[in-house]
Amino acid sequence: MKDLARDVGLSVSVVSRVLNGKAADYRISEQTQRLVREAAAKRGFSVNQIARGLRLQKTKTIGLLIPDISNSFFSSIARTVENAARRRGYAIILCDTEDDEQVEQEALSLLLDRAVDGLLVSPIGKGTEHIEAACARKVPLVLVDRFFDNHDIPYVTTNNYQGAYDGTAHLISAGHRRIGFIQGLPDSKPNCERLRGYRQALKDHQIPVEDSWVQGSKFEEADGYASAQCLLDSLAAPTALFASSSLGALGVMRACLDRGLRIPDDVSLIGFDEYPYAPLLAPPLTTIAQPTREIAELASRMLIDWLETGEGPASRVHVLETELVLRDSVAPLAPPI
Amino acid sequence: MKDLARDVGLSVSVVSRVLNGKAADYRISEQTQRLVREAAAKRGFSVNQIARGLRLQKTKTIGLLIPDISNSFFSSIARTVENAARRRGYAIILCDTEDDEQVEQEALSLLLDRAVDGLLVSPIGKGTEHIEAACARKVPLVLVDRFFDNHDIPYVTTNNYQGAYDGTAHLISAGHRRIGFIQGLPDSKPNCERLRGYRQALKDHQIPVEDSWVQGSKFEEADGYASAQCLLDSLAAPTALFASSSLGALGVMRACLDRGLRIPDDVSLIGFDEYPYAPLLAPPLTTIAQPTREIAELASRMLIDWLETGEGPASRVHVLETELVLRDSVAPLAPPI
DNA sequence: AGGGAAGGCACAAACGATTGTGCAATGCCT
DNA sequence: AGGCATTGCACAATCGTTTGTGCCTTCCCT
Numbered sequence A, B: 001m002k003d004l005a006r007d008v009g010l011s012v013s014v015v016s017r018v019l020n021g022k023a024a025d026y027r028i029s030e031q032t033q034r035l036v037r038e039a040a041a042k043r044g045f046s047v048n049q050i051a052r053g054l055r056l057q058k059t060k061t062i063g064l065l066i067p068d069i070s071n072s073f074f075s076s077i078a079r080t081v082e083n084a085a086r087r088r089g090y091a092i093i094l095c096d097t098e099d100d101e102q103v104e105q106e107a108l109s110l111l112l113d114r115a116v117d118g119l120l121v122s123p124i125g126k127g128t129e130h131i132e133a134a135c136a137r138k139v140p141l142v143l144v145d146r147f148f149d150n151h152d153i154p155y156v157t158t159n160n161y162q163g164a165y166d167g168t169a170h171l172i173s174a175g176h177r178r179i180g181f182i183q184g185l186p187d188s189k190p191n192c193e194r195l196r197g198y199r200q201a202l203k204d205h206q207i208p209v210e211d212s213w214v215q216g217s218k219f220e221e222a223d224g225y226a227s228a229q230c231l232l233d234s235l236a237a238p239t240a241l242f243a244s245s246s247l248g249a250l251g252v253m254r255a256c257l258d259r260g261l262r263i264p265d266d267v268s269l270i271g272f273d274e275y276p277y278a279p280l281l282a283p284p285l286t287t288i289a290q291p292t293r294e295i296a297e298l299a300s301r302m303l304i305d306w307l308e309t310g311e312g313p314a315s316r317v318h319v320l321e322t323e324l325v326l327r328d329s330v331a332p333l334a335p336p337i
Numbered sequence C: 001a002g003g004g005a006a007g008g009c010a011c012a013a014a015c016g017a018t019t020g021t022g023c024a025a026t027g028c029c030t
Numbered sequence D: 001a002g003g004c005a006t007t008g009c010a011c012a013a014t015c016g017t018t019t020g021t022g023c024c025t026t027c028c029c030t
Helices: A004-008 A012-019 A029-042 A049-056 A072-087 A101-113 A129-136 A160-173 A189-204 A223-232 A246-259 A292-309 B002-008 B012-019 B032-040 B050-054 B074-088 B103-111 B129-136 B161-171 B189-204 B221-233 B246-259 B292-309
Strands: A063-066 A091-096 A117-121 A142-144 A155-158 A179-182 A240-243 A269-270 A286-289 A317-320 A323-325 B061-066 B091-096 B118-120 B143-144 B155-158 B179-182 B238-243 B268-272 B286-289 B317-320 B323-325
Touching: A004 A012, A004 A029, A004 A072, A012 A029, A012 A317, A049 A117, A049 B050, A063 A072, A063 A292, A072 A091, A072 A292, A072 B074, A072 B091, A091 A101, A091 B074, A101 A129, A101 A155, A101 A246, A101 B074, A117 A292, A129 A142, A129 B286, A142 A292, A142 A323, A155 A160, A155 A189, A155 A292, A160 A189, A160 A240, A160 A286, A160 A323, A160 B129, A179 A189, A179 A223, A179 A246, A223 A240, A223 A246, A240 A246, A240 B292, A246 A269, A292 A317, A317 B012, A323 B061, B002 B012, B012 B032, B061 B074, B061 B103, B061 B292, B074 B091, B074 B292, B091 B103, B103 B129, B118 B292, B129 B143, B129 B286, B143 B292, B155 B161, B161 B179, B161 B238, B161 B268, B161 B286, B179 B189, B179 B221, B221 B246, B238 B246, B268 B323, B292 B317
Parallel strands: A063 A091, A063 A117, A117 A142, A142 A155, A155 A317, A179 A240, A240 A269, A269 A286, B061 B091, B061 B118, B118 B143, B143 B155, B155 B317, B179 B238, B238 B268, B268 B286
Antiparallel strands: A091 B091, A286 A323, B286 B323
């Protein structure tokens, strides 16, 4: 910018003001403005955002902290967030926490050190101190998908409870009474809510809930596989399974395949999360679809509005509805012979 | 840092040097070092990377420019890159170009304005001027997956030619002679190479190549769907299809489903790209697997080494091998009756 | 013509770090 | 005791912007 100023024979302050549209406020003549603008265009000048960030204490950057970008749910979120952010002039620093709390803390520090203006976080769920610390530093933060309800951090998520309730009820209405639940990360809010929905659906239909029907500990395919094996090994094996995640459902399918169990003839299956492959699986999977795009759009809008107005969102909680997508992985239970 | 310096009664220069491990070079006493370090630890101090970046002209940030993060190939790449980068102290600014050249240019400017130290990019492929411009600005850049071969920009990619050749040869060995090719973005190098491999395989088996057998224009499911419809509508419809991408293969499967065509009985299918769902599709899909993790690891290592040593990679081109993963989507062609 | 207002721009101090250099104080040698 | 190294630290410039303020003109009004 100094070079540019020298070239046009003006001071850097004039150049800066022209380029920032503050020419009128400082009585810069039309002629000078044109001069500056043309020179800037000709030299392809663009401001150094680092220096600008230092001076303004605003980096026009948002930190996106998610557990697993290779998971289609989060990669959809990331895509939408990135697009929305870029359209409003923000860059996204991506951190993948690998569902590891240690990594989450490190990544958070890395983001804070880089002075991001705001954060979009889908936290592991266990420890909340580091997240609170970020809030204490007055960095606007909105939680996505996973959230805390004993804090006042705004969030946008899915109605996980209702989604799981609907799915479970669907299985029950098909005649199933022994229904297994393949869970993900037990501490994460979405998982808790899904579990709650599952339990409530059973209760509402006078089906006693067996603790052993709930298996699993991570949102991973291998974990779903192991959990399914475990459930199907049990004496009174479930006739239907509800997988709390897309990867969990995959694991279940693989377990059934390996055991020669047919879906839905031998065991019915519903998976949380919808994705492009679901309709083409063997069999096409009945799923609980989340409004991924809406979640990401709402969350980014909330955050960016917050950044630009300086005021937090009017309402703290945003819960979007799921949709039960019926396909072929659920069959009526054959009556016992 | 100024506060910290005041608290311990020292100058900021001393604090800076201690924290950067340059104490010895400047004869800072052991005692002072301890004092500084303890105070820093107690106050949870960490340096402002923005200010540091301005002074050092190094932001410890890498720009990742990819066409579609919701595509499993790229999300795997992103995950691996992010992990590798974070382990070496670098943050990743993610930009999703949506396979749009306009967006690619804007995103590139956004990254350059933010003074990223280096770039990892998978370019659209058509225009190369903006990419060259970045190189001209002496920003280290390595291409991932997609590349240019008439430039001296280093890249790491897959042996797309051989992968497509192997897949096509596999179809031919199953007796197919009318083989359609569902392509992705025609200008992109991987697509060109795959097409070349396909053509060469046909030629090597004395099968004349029909131009009408090559359809498609984007790496998207809808495009694959339309292309498959078009091919299957033709008079002498192909008995086998080779999809140049995972999403393309999905589109083909959906097209077949809609037409009541069974895979592999009525038409055989091979798809480029492997992903967790492939073995569970109906039918399990025969694919050409790319070494995604290796590509991403090699590319990030090359770039970061470049950043730290100041010297570009020793060898410019890196081509990793594919693997043909046999499943159930290819069947021997039934002899004509 | 003198005075005040307005117009048009330049100066210089931040922002928070890094780093070459300078300046005391101490120690050692002869 | 005087001189020279060495030790231990502080000063201040710098990175590229933004922005409050100040200064010189020109103009208009009475």
